Amino acid sequence: MSDADEPLQGHGEPSSDFDGSDGDDAPADTADTHRGGFGDFGGDGPGLIDRAFRERIVLVGVTRPDRDAAATDASLDELSLLVDTAGADAVERVCQRRSAPDPATFVGSGKAREIRAVAEEVDCDTVVFDDELSPAQQFNLEKLLGRTALDRTAVILDIFAQNASTPEGKAQVELAQLRYRLPRLRGAGRRLSQQAGGIGTRGPGETQLEVDRRRLERRIHKLEADLHRIAGHRRTQSKARTRTRNRAVAIVGYTNAGKSSLLNRLTSASVAVEDRLFATLDPTTRRLGLPGGETVFLTDTVGFVRKLPHQLVEAFKTTLDVVRDADLLVHVVDSADSDTDGSMAAVRQVLAEIEADEVPELVAYNKSDLGPAAARLAERTEGSVAVSAATGEGVDELLGAIGDRMRRVAREVELVVPWDRGDVLAGVHREGQVLDTTATEEGMRVRARLEPSSVGALSRYLVNGRESE
Ligand SMILES: Nc1nc2c(ncn2[C@@H]2O[C@H](COP(=O)(O)OP(=O)(O)OP(=O)(O)O)[C@@H](O)[C@H]2O)c(=O)[nH]1
Numbered sequence: 357m358s359d360a361d362e363p364l365q366g367h368g369e370p371s372s373d374f375d376g377s378d379g380d381d382a383p384a385d386t387a388d389t390h391r392g393g394f395g396d397f398g399g400d401g402p403g404l405i406d407r408a409f410r411e412r413i414v415l416v417g418v419t420r421p422d423r424d425a426a427a428t429d430a431s432l433d434e435l436s437l438l439v440d441t442a443g444a445d446a447v448e449r450v451c452q453r454r455s456a457p458d459p460a461t462f463v464g465s466g467k468a469r470e471i472r473a474v475a476e477e478v479d480c481d482t483v484v485f486d487d488e489l490s491p492a493q494q495f496n497l498e499k500l501l502g503r504t505a506l507d508r509t510a511v512i513l514d515i516f517a518q519n520a521s522t523p524e525g526k527a528q529v530e531l532a533q534l535r536y537r538l539p540r541l542r543g544a545g546r547r548l549s550q551q552a553g554g555i556g557t558r559g560p561g562e563t564q565l566e567v568d569r570r571r572l573e574r575r576i577h578k579l580e581a582d583l584h585r586i587a588g589h590r591r592t593q594s595k596a597r598t599r600t601r602n603r604a605v606a607i608v609g610y611t612n613a614g615k616s617s618l619l620n621r622l623t624s625a626s627v628a629v630e631d632r633l634f635a636t637l638d639p640t641t642r643r644l645g646l647p648g649g650e651t652v653f654l655t656d657t658v659g660f661v662r663k664l665p666h667q668l669v670e671a672f673k674t675t676l677d678v679v680r681d682a683d684l685l686v687h688v689v690d691s692a693d694s695d696t697d698g699s700m701a702a703v704r705q706v707l708a709e710i711e712a713d714e715v716p717e718l719v720a721y722n723k724s725d726l727g728p729a730a731a732r733l734a735e736r737t738e739g740s741v742a743v744s745a746a747t748g749e750g751v752d753e754l755l756g757a758i759g760d761r762m763r764r765v766a767r768e769v770e771l772v773v774p775w776d777r778g779d780v781l782a783g784v785h786r787e788g789q790v791l792d793t794t795a796t797e798e799g800m801r802v803r804a805r806l807e808p809s810s811v812g813a814l815s816r817y818l819v820n821g822r823e824s825e
């Protein structure tokens with residue numbers, strides 16, 4: 357067995373390639389880390405994680421001075437839903453008010469003892485913290501609590517792992533998991549590698565930890581290369597799209613807001629719709645005809661959540677390129693959500709992380725069939741619409757709004773401005789956003805974002821047939 361195929365010790369091993377091999381026979385090192393199936397991400401064979409029983413979980417939330425207890429409670433409600441989606445039951449919660457996290461134990465050792473007592477009382481297997489724990493905090497807490505300590509990130513990664521179905525989705529999730537796991541590799545470090553001195557190791561004295569780390573790093577590089585290749589393929593497709601001059605609209609929003617339902621409603625797509633968090637991981641694109649006769653490409657993609665792990669955002673960057681490169685975002689908001697503002701802020705934060713915050717946004721308050729909230733919210737927000745993906749109510753208005761916005765939004769064009777037309781060049785700078793300039797023999801070649809009215813006036817300087825719809 358080559359060393360790349362061999363399971364890592366006690367860490368529910370990632371499969372090699374996309375062949376579904378698993379590491380179920382990895383020797384457990386539960387004596388050190390208490391890791392059960394839930395915290396293991398359970399390997400990733402072709403199917404979902406098989407959960408023999410539902411773990412009992414205690415949730416821990418910390419309220420910072422700038423937040424109130426209600427916000428912590430709301431965040432724990434959501435964590436409870438995440439835990440449920442991951443296949444476990446939240447049976448108790450512990451809250452704490454604290455100005456700054458304790459570097460060693462996050463909550464402080466006194467509070468940790470209290471959590472341990474609660475955990476013993478309710479007989480729970482795992483404690484989940486609502487904020488990301490550093491590797492050291494996680495390790496120390498497991499020692500203090502005598503059971504697995506996880507954070508919100510691990511739970512979200514676990515859900516993604518269960519939901520990933522395509523090779524790209526699986527690779528992205530595995531990459532995020534490995535990046536999360538790499539700094540947390542420990543416990544086995546005191547043992548010497550059984551392979552020390554063998555091919556692929558650095559010789560006697562290398563610890564199992566070092567061997568594991570190098571294997572993880574190698575796997576991470578392989579996944580990065582695979583994803584890069586897939587993204588390259590997608591870029592070629594999107595260039596083809598540019599040539600056909602269709603413009604792109606991306607549906608974004610909080611998880612479970614109804615994004616896939618809306619894509620299905622507007623196009624003939626049949627994306628799976630579920631009352632479940634992160635049902636969609638892979639993007640789906642369909643053609644959409646607008647009332648004005650134009651056609652755009654509409655894409656539904658992965659949903660966001662508060663404190664979406666940065667490892668996931670990073671791993672899904674290539675998928676999310678479609679959001680960054682879109683001409684318009686339709687931001688779907690669940691109007692039945694009790695904190696629509698907070699959810700929208702969380703979505704916008706992720707949009708900023710993937711550099712899509714400059715793309716114009718059209719807000720669609722969905723689920724208008726459930727009550728008057730959607731209409732009330734739409735009234736409050738200029739330019740937004742109320743819609744029901746379930747009944748079709750408001751869909752015509754939404755299509756009209758997308759058409760209007762597409763006619764107004766700036767688009768990227770390429771121009772060659774003759775050297776004797778300094779006035780035109782000045783006009784481009786004044787009216788649009790110049791992205792790039794190159795001096796050529798015929799004149800200044802300019803890549804710029806311009807509004808359609810300016811594009812019309814400059815049409816004689818446009819190049820590459822990218823001028824009009
Ligand atoms: N009542 C009502 N329910 C809706 C509406 N739109 C979606 N839903 C329900 O909301 C749930 C989530 O819908 P999806 O379309 O899967 O939501 P999503 O935003 O794609 O979710 P993820 O892919 O998991 O992030 C499902 O149970 C849908 O049936 C609506 O307009 N009205």
Ligand SMILES: [Mg+2]
Nearest residue numbers: 615616635636
């Ligand atoms: Mg979906």
